[in-house]
Amino acid sequence: MPEIRLMRRVLASNDALAAAQRKQLDRHGVLGINIMSGPGAGKTSLVERTAEALGRKYRIQVIEGDIQGDLDARRVAAKGVPCIQINTQGACHLDAMMLARAFDGLDLSKLDLLLIENVGNLVCPAEFALPAHVNITLVSTPEGSDKPTKYPLMFTRSDLVIISKTDLLPYVSFDISQVRDAIRKLKPEMPVVELSARTGQGLDQWVSWLEEKLSRRS
């Protein structure tokens, strides 16, 4: 199976590069966050709300990953936070090599927080480590309660799950306790935050979690 051997080599070299990049972040006391989800679960809205809540207190840099275009980078830049857009040219996930090119243009000594928004995909991004200390996955209420069960790797590779778009709960079939149970089965200690970027409900919980991580930077 040459494909499988080749894939293992690709993943191993990606892991090694991501670990080296994480050390670069550590040397400068920068916290790196890899934000993952399916398409349209609210990653960019979360980045926008985070920029509003913490943009004056911390030096934030955002890196946006998309197959093509710069729609998300424009949204983030409009919040006054510097943003680099990576276009994956068809690839279904970011990888450490793409981040290496983005890092070239960054002065890490002038940063506290690096938010990396991955390509919208509940499968592939989970396999590729990035220069991030924590992975977070968003699952939005309209996607349905079965997502942790159907896409387990993304959830087991995460350090926090955000249930997003809780303002839509009255209009969709989404059973929060069922989802929390499914996540607990995959990873018993997983913290779960429920929020709506639209109404702001629950955002304080996310911001507190993030500030606690920021306070413990090496």
Next chain:
Amino acid sequence: MPEIRLMRRVLASNDALAAAQRKQLDRHGVLGINIMSGPGAGKTSLVERTAEALGRKYRIQVIEGDIQGDLDARRVAAKGVPCIQINTQGACHLDAMMLARAFDGLDLSKLDLLLIENVGNLVCPAEFALPAHVNITLVSTPEGSDKPTKYPLMFTRSDLVIISKTDLLPYVSFDISQVRDAIRKLKPEMPVVELSARTGQGLDQWVSWLEEKLSRRS
């Protein structure tokens, strides 16, 4: 770039196998449909509604693609339609080789319509041809208006786009005319159907489109 050469070989042999499988379907006058979307856009609900609308008139077989589990196959089987579950074991899309194994257990001479539900992913499934005469992509209103622009390959490879969950339009930011314009830019002649599997609104348009395709089977 050995990865790229290898990937081209994989795609070429997948295309060849899918074309052979399509001929098998043609010999028996079976219409094959490949249903794609991001996670939770409503593919299974569409299959359920289709089974309800056409299950007495046509002989339908469903093939469900999921990374793991049989949640969707159980939902479909509950509608009285035979269903085979394929577990991709981590792979982010179905491919013709997986379908070949499913075909082994099928008597195509006893079918009119084969509905193949791909893995929930707006990126990778677009690259792998299946034994299908038409590809359809669902984009649900909570996912946001930017999806055709951000995930163009999936839309250009499709023969019909379904805008799903239209019952949520009053509660989300989704501009139907903007989405229709973006789809038209990618593929001017693309038919677009707006529907809600929950309320049933627009389903007749989808069923008419499908019956028109069924009437023109070779």
